[in-house]
Amino acid sequence: MARFSVRTSGFPEIRRDGEPCPLPLRKGLALLVYLAEAKGAVARDVAATMFWPDSADDVARTRLRRLLHRVQLALGDGVLATDRTSLRWSESVAVEVDAQQFEAACDRGDFTLACRLYAGDFLDGFTPGACPQFDEWAFFRREALRGRAVQALERVVQDSSAAGDYATAVAHARRLVALDSLSEVYGRALIRSLMLAGDRTGAERQLEALTQQLRDELGVAPEPETRALLNASTRIAEPPATRYVGGGGVHLAYQTYGAGPVDILLLPGFVSHVERVWEEPRSRALLSALAAMGRLILFDRRGIGLSDRVGFSPSVDATSSDIETVLDAAGSRRIVLLGASEGGPACITFAAHHPERVAGLILFASLAKGSATPDYPHALQARQYDMWLRQLVTDWGGPAGIEAFAPSLAGDPQARAWWAGLLRAASSPGAIKGLLEAFRDTDVRHLLGRVAVPTLVLHRRDDRAVLVGAGRHLASHIRQARFVELDGADHWMFAGAQQPVLASIADFIAGLPARAG
Known part of the structure; x- marks a missing residue:
């Protein structure tokens, strides 16, 4: 059996039994990489449209046939399996792809090997030319792999320092x-x-x-x-140690900090990073204040931050299951759940399904449904949401969306740099696009009436990211909910005035009937 290796780090290269295959055709190289990454058959029409987007259908199919003939001449007969409708690498040959080997090492938790395998960015500097659909696919794949490489490197730095x-x-x-x-x-x-x-x-x-x-x-x-x-004599305050727990086929990164009569689990919005969140002074001050009220538990949901990256967008139910996994690992029997923004629906789901484990529920700047419908006008219309999401993805790598999320910090260079860095470390444009598309279709309104624990709903009056009406809706549909409308326009809990937020949370926790951790 012939063995082929496909190198995707940097400029692509195809080798057969260890020897380079001369293939000067850029579109041929791009097609072979695309087929190897697909791990299965690709429709002929899809390939023809991808590589000749401006040609008529019959012309594109003819050019694809010619390209396949030249590729077969270069690689050998029987390397590609083609029929009238599809094409793929033949099952009679073995194909190894460096990007897939890298991902497999990450999946196993062998981060040292993963770092060795990541020799450079996916198809860095390569384009078949005039193929925007291929270039877009390569961009999102590149960003996803780069995100996993960052995660692997962070883990090795952390583990090596500890050792x-x-x-x-x-x-x-x-x-x-x-x-x-x-x-x-x-x-x-x-x-x-x-x-x-x-x-x-x-x-x-x-x-x-x-x-x-x-x-x-x-x-x-x-x-x-x-x-x-x-300064060797200065002891730098380190964030809490990050630990990992396996559950549902993934490893979740979590931290515990502080002590007290109650456990508080904070689930933030669509993006998080349990270590980077401590780097911003205002965020650090808020977390420290919460930890003074009890033991604070933080975690990155699957696919985000330091938790395992996954090839799909986690559902609200999956995140609710992850909450249970982290609570078990932290030894927490009863919890105050604090769900911010997109973290709210998963906390609502957990509280509805596991009331025996929830002492209280706090929802900050959150909502029950991801997009607006005639009976729920408190969110963006699906079309508006998609426009916002496209802009967010376009601006990824910079301080994307900070003007809406934290208008009071939008002009602060240090805050902008921190937010941009957190986004790059926490996810990739492709991954976050899938996650937010899934959130757009989230709807937990049917669970609100099942929440039977004391609930505090906090929302700033002029929040630009999630309208205050969404908070009022939550409070009006949860039986034991109290609504507190706060001044300000910042969507982030730590931005703007923190004291009213912390005072409301402290009063709520103090008034809970049972506060066991």
Whole structure:
């Protein structure tokens, strides 16, 4: 059996039994990569349209036949299986794809191997030319793989530092910095690793380079915590340790912080990263204040942040199941659920199905349905939602959507840089597009009447991301709900005035009839 390897890191290459296959045709290379990634048959019409989008159907099909003939001549007869309607790599040959080997290593949790396998971005610098559909597919695939590479590198840096292997931590932190040179988080990880490895000169050079890049590109200076890393006598406050628990075929990243008579699980909106959330001073202050009320539990839902990336968009029910998995791992018997924005529906679902485990439910800037219908006018129309989503995906990598999510911080360069970095680390454009498309179709209104636990609904009056009417709707349909309308326009809980939010939460928790963790 002939063995083929398909290299997708950088410029693509096809090898047969270890020897390069001369294939100067860019569209031929692109077609072979696309077929290898498809792991099955691809319709002829789909391939013809992808590579000759401006040609008439019969012309495109003729050009595809000619291309397939030239590819067969280059690779050998029987390598591709074709018929009148479809084409694929033949089952009589073995095909290995480096991108798929990398993903398999990530899935197994072998992050050291995954980092070795990730030799560069998917099809970096390659295009078949005048094939926008292929280029779009390659872009989303590239971003998804890059996100998993970032996650793998973060894990190796974390594990190596914990094991005292600072040389390995330095090497992988350098790769993180190369992937995102504007990330102060990654720059800080490298500086810290260099200091622990005894290379103060290298740490000073890295701080100097980071300082100049932040100044030139973003007009900001490094945070005091970053500069303090060079002071060996200064102990830098670290975020809580990140732990993992397996459930439903995935590994979920979670943290616990603080102690007290009640456990508080915070489920944020559509994107999260349990470590990066501590890097923003206002966010850190809010989390610390919540931890002063009890033991705070944070986790990244499947597919987001430091939890395993998955090839599908997790449903509300899947996220509700993940809540139970994390609570069991944290040893929590009863919980106060705090669902913010898109985190609300999963918390509602869990509270409706597991009232015995929920002492109280808090919903902040949340809603029961992802898009508007005649009987639910409190969200964007599906068409408006899709337009917003396209813009969000287009702006991904920068501080996408911050003007709507946190108008009070939209002009703050440090906040903008943090948000952009969190987005890049937490997900990819393709993955977040699928997740938000799934949320657009979410509807938990039928569960509101089944919520039988004390509930607090908080919503800022001029919230631009989720209208205040959505909060009023929640409160009016949950039996034991109290609605508190707050001043301000910020959708993020930590942006704007925190004190009214924290005071309402503290009063609510203090008034719960049972507060066991």
